Amino acid sequence: MKEQKNHIDQLYGLIHTDVEGIDDLLELALNIRWSWNHASDKLWQQLDPELWKLTQNPWVILQTVSRDRLEGHLNDPEFRAKIKSLLNENEKALSAPNWFQQNYAKTQLKCVAYFSMEYMLSEALPIYAGGLGNVAGDQLKSASDLGVPVVAVGLLYAKGYFRQEIDKFGSQNALFPHNDPGQLPVTPLRLPNGEWLRIKVSLPGHPLWLRTWQVQVGRSKLYLLDSNDAANLPLHRGITDELYGGGPDHRIKQEIVLGIGGYKLLKALNIQPEVCHMNEGHAAFLVLERASDFMKMNGTSFERALAVTRAGNLFTTHTAVAAGFDHFSPMLMEQFLGQYAKNELGIDFNDLMALGRADSNNHWESFNMAYLAIRGSGAVNGVSRLHGEVSRNLFRNLFKRWPIQEIPVGHVTNGVHMPSWDSEYADKVWTAACGKDRWRGELDDHSAHISKLSDGKLWEFRNQSRNRLVDFIRERFERQAIVSGLPSEVVEIADQVLDPDTLTLGFARRFVPYKRPDLLLYDPERLVRILTNSEHPLQLVLAGKAPPFDEAGKGLIQKWAQFIQQHNLYRHVLFLSDYDMLLTENLVQGVDVWLNTPRRPWEASGTSGMKVLVNGGLNLSELDGWWAEAFTPEVGWALGDGQEHGDDPALDAAEAIALYEILEQQIVPEFYSRNKKGIPEQWVGRMRKSMATLTPRFSTNRTVREYTEQFYLPAAEKYKRRAAKKGAAGKRILDTQNELMKRWDTIKFGKVQIESERHKHHVRAPIWLNGIDPKHIQVELFAEGVNGKTPERNTMKFDWMGEEGQHNFYAQVITDRPIDHYTVRIAPNYEGVSVPLENNLILWQH
Ligand SMILES: *Cc1c(COP(=O)(O)O)cnc(C)c1O
Numbered sequence: 001m002k003e004q005k006n007h008i009d010q011l012y013g014l015i016h017t018d019v020e021g022i023d024d025l026l027e028l029a030l031n032i033r034w035s036w037n038h039a040s041d042k043l044w045q046q047l048d049p050e051l052w053k054l055t056q057n058p059w060v061i062l063q064t065v066s067r068d069r070l071e072g073h074l075n076d077p078e079f080r081a082k083i084k085s086l087l088n089e090n091e092k093a094l095s096a097p098n099w100f101q102q103n104y105a106k107t108q109l110k111c112v113a114y115f116s117m118e119y120m121l122s123e124a125l126p127i128y129a130g131g132l133g134n135v136a137g138d139q140l141k142s143a144s145d146l147g148v149p150v151v152a153v154g155l156l157y158a159k160g161y162f163r164q165e166i167d168k169f170g171s172q173n174a175l176f177p178h179n180d181p182g183q184l185p186v187t188p189l190r191l192p193n194g195e196w197l198r199i200k201v202s203l204p205g206h207p208l209w210l211r212t213w214q215v216q217v218g219r220s221k222l223y224l225l226d227s228n229d230a231a232n233l234p235l236h237r238g239i240t241d242e243l244y245g246g247g248p249d250h251r252i253k254q255e256i257v258l259g260i261g262g263y264k265l266l267k268a269l270n271i272q273p274e275v276c277h278m279n280e281g282h283a284a285f286l287v288l289e290r291a292s293d294f295m296k297m298n299g300t301s302f303e304r305a306l307a308v309t310r311a312g313n314l315f316t317t318h319t320a321v322a323a324g325f326d327h328f329s330p331m332l333m334e335q336f337l338g339q340y341a342k343n344e345l346g347i348d349f350n351d352l353m354a355l356g357r358a359d360s361n362n363h364w365e366s367f368n369m370a371y372l373a374i375r376g377s378g379a380v381n382g383v384s385r386l387h388g389e390v391s392r393n394l395f396r397n398l399f400k401r402w403p404i405q406e407i408p409v410g411h412v413t414n415g416v417h418m419p420s421w422d423s424e425y426a427d428k429v430w431t432a433a434c435g436k437d438r439w440r441g442e443l444d445d446h447s448a449h450i451s452k453l454s455d456g457k458l459w460e461f462r463n464q465s466r467n468r469l470v471d472f473i474r475e476r477f478e479r480q481a482i483v484s485g486l487p488s489e490v491v492e493i494a495d496q497v498l499d500p501d502t503l504t505l506g507f508a509r510r511f512v513p514y515k516r517p518d519l520l521l522y523d524p525e526r527l528v529r530i531l532t533n534s535e536h537p538l539q540l541v542l543a544g545k546a547p548p549f550d551e552a553g554k555g556l557i558q559k560w561a562q563f564i565q566q567h568n569l570y571r572h573v574l575f576l577s578d579y580d581m582l583l584t585e586n587l588v589q590g591v592d593v594w595l596n597t598p599r600r601p602w603e604a605s606g607t608s609g610m611k612v613l614v615n616g617g618l619n620l621s622e623l624d625g626w627w628a629e630a631f632t633p634e635v636g637w638a639l640g641d642g643q644e645h646g647d648d649p650a651l652d653a654a655e656a657i658a659l660y661e662i663l664e665q666q667i668v669p670e671f672y673s674r675n676k677k678g679i680p681e682q683w684v685g686r687m688r689k690s691m692a693t694l695t696p697r698f699s700t701n702r703t704v705r706e707y708t709e710q711f712y713l714p715a716a717e718k719y720k721r722r723a724a725k726k727g728a729a730g731k732r733i734l735d736t737q738n739e740l741m742k743r744w745d746t747i748k749f750g751k752v753q754i755e756s757e758r759h760k761h762h763v764r765a766p767i768w769l770n771g772i773d774p775k776h777i778q779v780e781l782f783a784e785g786v787n788g789k790t791p792e793r794n795t796m797k798f799d800w801m802g803e804e805g806q807h808n809f810y811a812q813v814i815t816d817r818p819i820d821h822y823t824v825r826i827a828p829n830y831e832g833v834s835v836p837l838e839n840n841l842i843l844w845q846h
Helices: 002-010 022-030 038-047 049-055 058-064 067-074 077-095 099-103 131-146 248-268 285-298 302-312 330-345 349-354 369-375 385-394 424-434 446-451 455-483 488-496 524-532 551-566 581-590 649-672 681-697 700-746
Strands: 112-115 150-155 163-166 172-175 198-203 206-217 220-226 275-279 313-316 379-382 503-508 538-543 573-576 593-596 618-622 636-639 753-757 760-768 777-783 792-801 806-814 822-828
Touching (some): 022 058, 022 067, 022 077, 038 049, 038 058, 038 067, 049 058, 067 077, 112 131, 112 248, 131 206, 131 275, 131 700, 150 248, 172 551, 198 248, 198 330, 206 248, 220 248, 248 285, 285 313, 285 700, 302 313, 313 700, 379 700, 424 446, 455 488, 455 503, 455 581, 455 681, 503 581, 503 649, 524 538, 524 649, 538 581, 551 573, 618 681, 681 700, 700 822, 760 777, 760 822
Parallel strands (some): 112 150, 313 379, 503 538, 503 593
Antiparallel strands (some): 163 172, 198 206, 206 220, 753 760, 777 822, 792 806
């Protein structure tokens, strides 16, 4: 906390720095804990109600407020006391020993560095596009809540991702308003001597200077880099202009900034993470820079440095299709990293390329960032159970001859940061049931407490929530209708659209074909009938951006606009423009049902549906991503049969019809079937079950604890062990690897001998290892798993030495399976190396 007192020295663009008492307000404004802990909202509102409503950005308020007004409030003892008490509360929350400190006081893990191309933390800091940023932002907030020592690294974009306007014809226009860094809740990162820390990265022809910034996220820090430094070539100043804009050469520069620049930034701050976590392959160049740094510090080769440091790297993949990975052509790689390979890594350019290729001999093959991430990591995971499976398929060609179940990609299912997405009403309900600190430790008791909530209470909560959403939408839609020039008949009714008592369905996401945002439009007449049913109506709120150059996606938005216009459905269906965090917050807090219709298995996880859980909303979704593991009939509704069908239009048609049937026969009747007290009992029961069982499971509290226990802690131990004595273990690993590589193909099996009894087989395998140390391998009796279960692996023991180097291995298995289910195989096993991730050799008996 003390260092924050220096904020005034570090500020960028604030005028009233000399006003008495301003530093306390600054401290509050610059810790974006306000984005999830709303205790300070009233203060900002008092300073400027209008601006607060529009921006939700305390920092902008402090910048624009008049001196008189500021002084007026700061002279009010009550206002000052409120600030003090909030600061105390912050301090208490941020310094209390949390879950991590209580459970892992003695660990080697002191720092995890998290790298991501985007962060969705607050609408006041628009450096995100969507789901990936949501995952990064919510996990960072939970790391702060739990006390897990994470620092995050990202880019500060001058324009970020595009903002959306929809004109009166339903066409999407992409806008790129400039983010003035002076108005963002960020501060320049200054060295103790006051110098603004700048990072130098070599680009061909000219060095690139990166300015550095810091964001305080609760107790965690996010460091950001931007290229708009006066010393840079004009060509380079715009590298961090747009998120996901430009072509491959723009992208490779951004990824160099993130991976290489980001690691150099940590180095400049003297931060030495044991673990680096790559959120998607964009950040994979950090693998190279981290190894390069180890090389220089310890005087080792690049290969050895990589063998050591990769144990401390974790790669999380988010992609469900091969086309989703970033690829760079050999020419582009040569241009930007040719010199780097030679000068910084001391390796041949082709050896660098081999790290990003499936086939290292194929000189035409482009460089795949996900492959580099895999070759540079000690563990890899997907973001839901199903996505783990999908990813094992996507990466199987890096692990040839290995069974699919053993492709080394696990999964940690995503979650969301509940305090960021819960409404004021939800906060009250949950606080009464589970206490104030409910998301800061373990969640074991929440289900039981929530299960006790009464029907009346839950239904009141739901009605309040829907009411508030309708108010929000009317105001927002009125503005939108006027700005986009909708006919005056529509503008006139804009403040009466929707109905606070009608069943409300929400659908907001990227408008791309695989998400099938037009599935509901398959039979427009039928949808109109559902919407306008006089007794049991349904209303729909939609939002979403199509990628700026995706005509198909933009067409889908237009299709909805036309549907609404043709059938004059403005009172029942609204398409709200500029889907962002603020809009999400309002939607997920108010809707009764959240709809999601992706084509399985293309939604790696999806997170928007998780945001309704805490607010008592229910999910109706394709059995894909997280919903494939969350769904049971008591908590919501499922579309599809849980199988993959590609993009077969016949299947889309069948699912559209199923969707109408679920709405007509289940959802609508259940919502409107009321008891004597006017409560839909079954509906409320479903809400209770969904809140109680799913909210804890799909919160980032659970996700971050899983990452910590399954990945960060073991990775830190492993890295420390390998790094000791200037990476001595790295040398042993390489030596063994070389020995195995050289001799692997000369290993020979003799005749395997089998003796079978009832329920038991004895297997003896004579093997000629041709000089390989039997301690460096593992001989196994292997059988495929039955019905998709994990394979059976029985270690065969070295038994006795025959003549001429014949090693005899033996195992007995107790089983009812016939012996021909079993095969002998040999895999590497040495120095705690993770097989097959770090060494994919394998030899099968047949
Ligand atoms: C939650 C969220 C997402 C992610 O949603 P999915 O469609 O579930 O992947 C994207 N954009 C915004 C603005 C969000 O709030």
